[in-house]
Amino acid sequence: MKSQQNIAVFCASSPQVPKKYFDASRKATEVLVKSGYGIIYGGGGQGLMGAVANEALKHNGTITGIIPRFMVEVEWQHKDVKDMILVETMHQRKELMVQKSSGILVLPGGIGTMEELFEVLSLKKLGKYSYPAIILNTDGFYDGLLTLFQKMTQEKFMRPIHNQMWTIVDEPTDIIKALQSATLWGKDAINFAAL
Template sequence: MKKIAVFCASSPKVPEVYFDAARRVSAALVQSGYGIIYGGGAIGLMGAVADEALKHNGVVTGIIPRFMVDVEWEHKDVEDMIHVETMHKRKELMVQGSSGILALPGGTGTLEELFEVMSLKKLGQYPHPIVVLNTNGYYDGMLQQTQKMVEEQFMRPIHNEMWTIVERPEDVVAAIERARPWDEDAIRFAGV
């Protein structure tokens, strides 16, 4: 079974529009036969993704650092839960076990995870699709920044094609499935 690693917020205080999108995309992934790997949390968008996948009898793997277990952030209903020592190990296992990445809105942790995978893809170390769900225009600022990176020649134009941006949860599965393999020429000279 192909599994999609989902990076997203753990905050329970974000607007409902993000929870709705998280639930819809989780259901769409499960209904399309994908398993989900996520950060193991029980609240925020992480909890919504796991809850919805479980509701649809989906395969869910959580990966959570022990310090988060100690403060009771772990999702108790996810049976396939892996405890690790560090945030770095969590991210490493999520990426290694995935056949694609999906970034939902999130904070600094989500951005850090997303940018590391984008860097890996740029260097030819992650060949799978990266999809960003731009709910409510959340990632518009990031897209402006990556475009500025291209304009100022910190990246080549092809590097802005490493990921797919979608606006609706219903478009995520199609974006994953139509993603083309990362072009060899794109990684031959990963710099400018």
């Protein structure tokens, strides 16, 4: 029997973001679960993190939370996620999420989400993470970031090939196809790391 693949989902913890992002996050989770993927996420109970967990549980999906102990102490964790791994630091949380995943999905988020995305892209650039990185660009949320990536490429801060490290999708229904068709970024990527 083939073991279940887990997707690490990075997203916002703020409960105050617009409804459209909650809707897209719930749909993205439903799509993953119904396609047989397990979900690894940051363990939170609010914001898009909470929406992801609630939707996974609603559809009887496999979900694992990874959360720093200090967040549990202030009761930020999702109470109904039974598979909750406690770590000591934010770095350990991120490292474990990446280690346990066969791909990442980046939903809209703030500074923490950006940190997670950029760490994975740095690992990919160095050939240390070969799996797909999918960015859900709900209502153009990541358009500004994509413009920055273009500028980085135009001004030689990275090579054009580095733009193949991620896949942009506009709709949750496109996530599975993107995961399945993404080019694995192999160990030879280190050859492209330097300019």
